[in-house]
Amino acid sequence: MLRSASTQLLRQFVRHRSTDMTLSLEKSINRVQLLGRVGQDPVMRQVDGRNPVTIFSMATNEMWRGVDGDPRDVSQxxxxxxxxxxxxxxxxVAYQYVKKGSRVLVEGKLDYGEYVDKNSVKRxxxxxxxxxxxxxxxxVRDRE
Structure with missing residues (x-):
């Protein structure tokens, strides 16, 4: 199945490249998965009459041992x-059920942008x- 999908993709690419050299249609992936804890209760905002958005913060942790491998020497x-x-x-659903401290898995895409803060500084x-x-x-928290 993978081989046939690869062959089909290659044929489409070759067919496309041979007919129009100025237009390049490539596949790309912008995918993120985060597993962590919610840092604040969500807020819902609506800016300039656009559709509302629910926003919350989330923390992920990375842990590693020191160079010596000492089990007590753990950094985070x-x-x-x-x-x-x-x-x-x-x-x-996110606005209603996501709560500070909840453990969630978020799947989505990465986005970069700019905004103007309350002091009129572009960030x-x-x-x-x-x-x-x-x-x-x-x-852990359900047992307490």
Whole structure:
């Protein structure tokens, strides 16, 4: 099956390249999966009469051992991500059910943009545009 899909893709590419050299249609992937904890309760915003968006922050952690391999020498780095949900059904579910501290898996795409802050300073923003959110059980917190 993979071989036939690869062959078909190659044929389409060759056919396309042989007919029009100025137009290049290539496939690309912008896909992100994050597994972590929600840092704040979501907020819903609507800017300039456009469709509303649900926004929340999410933390992911990376852990590693020191050079010696000493089990007590563990370092951790937390990275914060901004999640935006535009899909109407998912946007409403996220706003209603995502809560601070929840463990979630977010699937989506990476987006870079600019905004003007309250001091009229232009800033860069990196956002994950969520296509899917999977709610995971809170093993540690459910027991408390």
């Amino acid at each position: 780095k937390t990275t914060w991500h901004r999640i935006s949900v535009f899909k109407p059904g998912l946007r409403d 860069q923003a990196t956002t994950i545009i969520a296509d899917n959110i999977i709610f995971l059980g809170d093993n």
